[in-house]
Amino acid sequence: WxxxxxxxxxxxxxxxxxxxxxxxxxxxxxxxxxxxxxxxxxxxxxxxxxxxxxxxxxxxxxxxxxxxxxxxxxxxxxxxxxxxxxxxxxxxxxxxxxxxxxxxxxxxxxxxxxxxxxxxxGYAAPAAAAAEMPLVIPASAPLITGKRAVVYVAVPGGRGRFEGRDVVLGPRAGDYYTVHSGLREGEHVVVNGAFKIDSTMQIQAKPSMMSLPGAAVTAEPPREVKIRADVPERLKEQLAAVVQASFGVQAALAGDDLASARAAASAVATVLDSADMKLPGGDAHGAWMTEHAALKRAGEGIARAGDIGAARVAFKEMSDALVAAANRFGLAGTTAVFKADCPMAFDGKGGDWLQAGPAVRNPYFGAQMLECGDIMPFYRP
Incomplete structure (x- = not known):
């Protein structure tokens, strides 16, 4: 035996x-x-x-x-x-x-x-089931969330158009999955790049692997910052300068470049050090001191990060502080700012960030999932 x-x-x-x-x-x-x-x-x-x-x-x-x-x-x-x-x-x-x-x-x-x-x-009868072969797809085709599997299928007659389809998968056989339902023989499925398509669907507020089957998906209208404090214009300009400096950190992390992220964090610290801390008065002064301290702490965390994962954790703190400060005090300047969100960052807890352009460049995943996230205008001059 x-x-x-x-x-x-x-x-x-x-x-x-x-x-x-x-x-x-x-x-x-x-x-x-x-x-x-x-x-x-x-x-x-x-x-x-x-x-x-x-x-x-x-x-x-x-x-x-x-x-x-x-x-x-x-x-x-x-x-x-x-x-x-x-x-x-x-x-x-x-x-x-x-x-x-x-x-x-x-x-x-x-x-x-x-x-x-x-x-x-338990063997299949030769004249019946054995004559019908199972439907299989490459293992790289389905996006599996743990509870669902989504495959992007080419729309007949629509060049470059795809639709998401829930499928029920059977066991994996090497480089293939068997498919119990959801697809038909002869349909064309996306084998490489399905996640890129799914990210685009999320940005356009269309059903994706993150949407439950049958759920109504509505797009959130573009919005600008919500100003809640009456502060001097000079403070808005200084905060805008900090946001502009943070774009360097965001771009470096999106490019998986830890050295450049550290250098950009030092540039953020320089801008923060030049800010006039006496500008806001009253309750706004205490709020600005809180966000300023958080920004300094996050910048220092990025500058001394031993690996890119630690830098990304610190950048989330910086991003949270920037978004909170901009929503409270407002921004000034001639450059548009976009706010993006990745729902999959940090084990599904999600993470926001600000960036200069409308194309998602994810600093939390870099090349692994560069275009994962939703984006909308945050400030328009």
């Missing part, structure tokens, strides 16, 4: 009587075969595996007890998920000895037990 540890995700592909190929270190370059004789009904909760026993011929005794083996099973499945094996089509198998395969009903040559049809052991 050969006893294999099969992960629970592998059980979809394993059936009694399947041929197993394996190798052992003691016999390099040599392949051995056997047949699956038993699949344990209990899962080991510690290893998340199930024991699979394989009957292996070993007449010459070359295979010793305790040998470690690496094995693989090649499985074909029908559209309904049942395993197919052309060699077992219409055959009869012994439930105790899978190596006993016959053309018709007869007792097992080893134990005398009545043999049964291959179909009764």
């Amino acid at each position: 050969l006893v294999l540890d099969a992960y629970e995700s592998d059980l979809e592909w394993i059936r009694y009587g399947q041929t197993v190929e394996f190798a052992v270190d003691a016999c390099p370059g040599e392949a051995f075969t056997g047949r699956v004789a038993f699949i344990a009904p209990i899962l080991d909760e510690m290893t998340r595996t199930v024991d699979v026993r394989v009957n292996v011929p070993n007449k010459d005794g070359r295979l010793k007890p305790g040998f470690l083996a690496n094995a693989h099973i090649t499985s074909s499945i029908a559209a309904d998920g049942r395993a197919m094996d052309a060699s077992l089509a219409g055959k009869w198998i012994c439930p105790m000895h899978p190596e006993i395969v016959k053309d018709g009903p007869a007792p097992c040559d080893i134990c005398g037990m009545k043999i049964v049809t291959a179909e009764s052991l």
